[in-house]
Amino acid sequence: MKIFLSSDMEGTTGVVDWGQCRAPSPEYDYYRGLLLAEVNAAIDGAMAAGADDFLVNDSHSTMQNLRPDQLHGDASYLSGRHKPLYMMQGLDPTFDAIFFVSYHGSMSSAASTLSHTYNPRAIADVRLNGTVVGESGINALVALAHGVPVVLITGDRTAAEEATPICPGIETVVVKESVTRFAASSLHPRRARALIRDGAQRALERLHTFRPPAITLPATLTVVFRNGDLAEMACWVRGVERTDDKTVTMTDDDPLRLFRTFITTVVLTRDIAE
Numbered sequence: 001m002k003i004f005l006s007s008d009m010e011g012t013t014g015v016v017d018w019g020q021c022r023a024p025s026p027e028y029d030y031y032r033g034l035l036l037a038e039v040n041a042a043i044d045g046a047m048a049a050g051a052d053d054f055l056v057n058d059s060h061s062t063m064q065n066l067r068p069d070q071l072h073g074d075a076s077y078l079s080g081r082h083k084p085l086y087m088m089q090g091l092d093p094t095f096d097a098i099f100f101v102s103y104h105g106s107m108s109s110a111a112s113t114l115s116h117t118y119n120p121r122a123i124a125d126v127r128l129n130g131t132v133v134g135e136s137g138i139n140a141l142v143a144l145a146h147g148v149p150v151v152l153i154t155g156d157r158t159a160a161e162e163a164t165p166i167c168p169g170i171e172t173v174v175v176k177e178s179v180t181r182f183a184a185s186s187l188h189p190r191r192a193r194a195l196i197r198d199g200a201q202r203a204l205e206r207l208h209t210f211r212p213p214a215i216t217l218p219a220t221l222t223v224v225f226r227n228g229d230l231a232e233m234a235c236w237v238r239g240v241e242r243t244d245d246k247t248v249t250m251t252d253d254d255p256l257r258l259f260r261t262f263i264t265t266v267v268l269t270r271d272i273a274e
């Protein structure tokens, strides 16, 4: 059984500030260790359920937050800051299941620690076929393209709740309750790891009940940017249409192409995002 694991960082137990998840800082060095332990807890649980092949795709910031020799399960490690498929780079149809570890809520959620949707300086809100989605829902387009189910998400409660409509039946492990974007009540890391391990095992023991993400095709992404300049620039990408001052839509019957169109708008608008 082969597992694709995409690891972010803002959903790690204890993390409540950008300084804790951005290099260089002593705090970052500490919290990246907690992230590594949560990734390993998910791998441990998967191995207990019979998984034996792992690819960890580092998906946070410059995407080089883990220590390759400390990954459990002899996992392969995909890292580095320029990846065409970003948080889903490396996925293909040979994988049996997908884990999202240390994910966070969307920019438009009521309160989620360090909430954002790909770029907090550019994007205010994203809907997929009308449903508010965070990174989990957008990334699920790639899962659908390859026919692989997303079976586990770990992070704060908002991350868990936002993933559920797109990935029905997904095993959710809540390691912290967000109070605001910069405060959360976290489980003790040891307790969080135990829950992640159990959740990963449980998800794979009922893998036969899962289907690829529930996204009706053709699918539409509606993106509200933080200002009109960003929306105007996003329309430089073919297939992106402006619907009001700050809003654009993109529709495609190919989920992978839709994801790539979205990523292109994210990368393009980075230049003028403040």
Ligand SMILES: [Zn+2]
Binding pocket: 008, 009, 010, 104, 118, 135
């Ligand atoms: Zn993120």
